[in-house]
Amino acid sequence: MNLSALPDRYRLILCDLWGCVHDGWRIFPGVPETLAGWKSEGRTVLFVTNAPRSAAAIRGQLDRLGLDPALDDGIVTAGAAGLAAVQGRPVGFCGTPEDRRDLEAGGLIVADAGFSELACAGLAAGETVEDYASRLADWRAADVLVHCLNPDRIVHHQGQLMICAGALADAYEALGGRVIWYGKPYPAIYDHALALGGVTDRSTVLAIGDGLQTDMAGAGSYGIDAIFVSGGIHAGEQPRFPDGWRPIGIVPDLGTLAPART
Template sequence: MTRIIRSLDEISDRYDAVFCDLWGCLHNGVRPFPAAVEALTTFRARGGAVMLLTNAPRPAKFVGEQLDRMGVPRAVYDGIVSSGDAAQDAMFAGAIGQKVWHLGPSKDDGFFEEVPAAWAGRAMIERVDFDEAEGIVCTGPFDEVNEVPEDYRARFLAAKTRGLPMLCANPDVVVDMGDKRIYCAGALAALYEEMGGKTLYFGKPHPPIYDLARRRLTELREVDDSRILAIGDGINTDVAGAMGEGIDVLFITGGLAAEQFGPDQENPDPDLLAGWLGARQQDPQYTVGKLR
């Protein structure tokens, strides 16, 4: 049964490294959460390593620049691993062909322009119009503020008929940007899969992003899985992914599912929490209302 704690400090001596989610844990898409910034900074100051593990569909470089603009101090983390990093490896390896159609906003163009060092000098991926594509790279809706997955049903039917595989660079279904909930690439990929299309996923909860995070962590220090703590608010991504990898989890109830655990987001109702987790057959080691 999950243990409700008051702060990361209660359990931090059990862990040498943290894999921390971003949206809903460290920030809300607009500004960072001061208590979360302090908690991670303190963990690092005591000798722990913090890897930010995010389903952002952009390479880590661009995620870092976004955090800078948002005002997240560099002292919060040692490194960033994104689903964009893991998905890039698959794209440059030719998982969906050489000619791809990009479904996503222009802010994700760096996915194609920032070539990983491991792929420098290799055959480039060519972005083409839909009618010329051998595969689809999905980083989200074109207009993530106003569009919903159903807006793409007709295009997906044409893609499925042609047998185009889709690479989903962000398995998240929704995120909260400030007070507005928006759809992510995962929602589009789920619809395409439901319609019979072939979809490849590379972020949480799927193994490639955890393998990459471990490799990046090893560049800093050797840490056994038993000494890594994953932190996240996504039950089907952060929690399911970490538990599938044998990594302990701190579930943040005050994120995506905040309304499920009572009126006080800082203090989840134990009975509501137990029932909600039981219905989803998930049992994270720890729970806290907000990362602090």
């Protein structure tokens, strides 16, 4: 299949951000051209991200990176999905001060003590899962229900690997703790994206991402086609896809998918 000329049936494209569009520092080469090509073909393009923040916060980040907002039709975030689930009642919080301010602006009520639920948006810069050993044990002893607002385990940030909320949630589950996961690969975020895109026929949807546990596993379980970006978080690895499912193609980067000029 010529992936630079996608079949016309794909009317809704669900595109991952981190590792595909940018690395937190810059927009990858060729990405604007790819997005512009899809838009010129009349396709709907939604960014679907496991970021634990609001869509407005992610839009602000893309603006700062210089990506033209006319190149997409909206943003779906794991943070918004998780926020909707805990809104209206006080919960504990784990994440950066920036994450907290953004989610509180959206209605998150943070309890610093005595909570039975916790919104986990991530770790502070430089922290490791091991740094949370005592807190994880305390939460488990209190049977705290953790809402994981970012299922990603790691991402590339300015050339560095950064540990995400999913790694902390994994460690908590290993202790027997209860976790509710939001974002890819879980179906709620895809349901929301298809509703936003005005699509009900899953055969018209194409997911694009660089995460095997998130983007590819999510597309496979949801029953939609996908393209795997091999140069992202799994660069240099031999990809292993869900049993009985394969993406329609593998590309090194999103720029490769720019429609061919005629």
